[in-house]
Amino acid sequence: MSRYGAAILLLLIVLFCAGSVRVEAPALVPVAAAPVTPAPAPTPGPDPTQQARDEMVHEQIAARGVADRDVLRAMTTVERHRFVPGSYQNLAYEDHPLPIGYGQTISQPYIVALMTEALKLEPGDRVLEVGTGSGYQAAILAEVGAEVYTVEIIPELAAQAEKLLRDLGYAQVHVKNLDGYFGWAEHAPYDAIIVTAAPDHLPQPLAGQLAEGGRLIVPIGPQGSVQTLWLFEKQGGELAATNLGAVRFVPLTGGEP
Ligand code: SAH
Numbered sequence: 001m002s003r004y005g006a007a008i009l010l011l012l013i014v015l016f017c018a019g020s021v022r023v024e025a026p027a028l029v030p031v032a033a034a035p036v037t038p039a040p041a042p043t044p045g046p047d048p049t050q051q052a053r054d055e056m057v058h059e060q061i062a063a064r065g066v067a068d069r070d071v072l073r074a075m076t077t078v079e080r081h082r083f084v085p086g087s088y089q090n091l092a093y094e095d096h097p098l099p100i101g102y103g104q105t106i107s108q109p110y111i112v113a114l115m116t117e118a119l120k121l122e123p124g125d126r127v128l129e130v131g132t133g134s135g136y137q138a139a140i141l142a143e144v145g146a147e148v149y150t151v152e153i154i155p156e157l158a159a160q161a162e163k164l165l166r167d168l169g170y171a172q173v174h175v176k177n178l179d180g181y182f183g184w185a186e187h188a189p190y191d192a193i194i195v196t197a198a199p200d201h202l203p204q205p206l207a208g209q210l211a212e213g214g215r216l217i218v219p220i221g222p223q224g225s226v227q228t229l230w231l232f233e234k235q236g237g238e239l240a241a242t243n244l245g246a247v248r249f250v251p252l253t254g255g256e257p
Contacts, residue, residue: 049081052093056080060095061113068117074143075113080106082164083134102154104250106134107196111247113140118231118244119192119215121146126187128209130180130252131196135161135173141194142170149187151178153254179254183209190214197252198227210234217244223251 057075066072081092083106088098097105116137121127123145129138132152138161141148148170152158155177162175178184180195181203188209195206195218202220210216214234221227229244 049079049093053077053080056093056095056109060110064110064114066110066113066117070121070144071113071117071140074116074140075109077143078136078139080109080136082168083136083139100134100157102157104133104154104157106136107249112137114244115194115196115217115229116140116144118217119194121192125191126189126211128180128184128187128190128193128206129196130183130193130206132158132161132175133196135165135175137194137196138165138173138175139168139170142172146172146192148173149176149184149190150174151176151180151184153177153179181205181252181255185209192216193218195219195252196249198223198247198249199252199255202230202232203252203255207232207234207239210239212237219247219249 053076057072061075062072081089084092084098084100091098093109095108095110097108100106119127121141121144125146127141127146127148129141129148129150132138132150134157135150138148138150150161150173152161152175158175158177165173165175176184181199183193183203183205185205189211190209191211191214193206193210193214193216198219198221200220200222202218206216206218210232212234216232216234216239217229218232219227219229226246226248229247231242231244232239233242
């Protein structure tokens with residue numbers, strides 16, 4: 001073969017190889033067929049307050065270790081924004097207490113959940129709450145199935161909470177304008193007692209109104225400072241105390257005979 005012929009043959013081989021590379025099919029990547037679904041029927045948008053409550057429960061309450069399903073469900077259900085003054089409603093699902101007038105506050109949602117869980121309530125348990133305030137904690141107790149007796153020392157707050165709880169249909173919550181240092185003897189003994197204002201010592205009338213096997217939760221400590229949240233459980237007439245950590249509550253007033 002002449003040098004000229006050899007060059008043509010080489011050129012043909014190169015072209016053939018290049019051509020064979022070019023015609024090589026690209027690897028096929030399987031693509032899932034797009035599901036053919038009809039467009040969803042238009043539905044009303046989600047309730048933004050429900051979404052806020054779901055997030056509150058998920059991020060502030062369950063994330064910090066509250067696990068009782070009934071308590072989480074109650075916190076998801078009760079509309080906290082109904083229990084705060086209009087000017088604070090946009091903050092109702094934030095992680096802090098809020099003013100409710102008369103120098104008082106509705107507690108931080110996490111603390112409400114923590115205290116409710118610590119009471120280990122069974123449906124039908126009789127619960128005394130000292131410090132009705134807005135009525136929010138009472139509504140949570142009712143949602144977990146308790147029969148709630150709640151007392152408030154400020155008459156206007158007691159009247160306001162009683163009306164709101166009635167309007168919301170909580171027939172199992174009974175509100176009274178009383179000095180709760182002395183409990184509410186008429187309906188004692190209670191399976192559980194929750195004090196949502198801080199005394200500087202355990203009020204003995206409350207210990208006396210607690211049933212055998214009952215649970216009493218109360219923040220005890222100096223006014224306007226940090227207190228300790230105590231859980232007392234009555235066994236054989238004696239109270240066993242458990243420290244649940246540092247909290248900050250408005251003071252328990254009253255207590256004078
Ligand atoms: N549990 C309430 C928060 C209460 S703030 C809620 O869910 O909104 C504490 C409340 O305890 C205040 O309303 C205050 O007026 C009330 N309080 C203080 N001392 C009291 C007493 N001796 N008896 C009854 N209520 C008292």
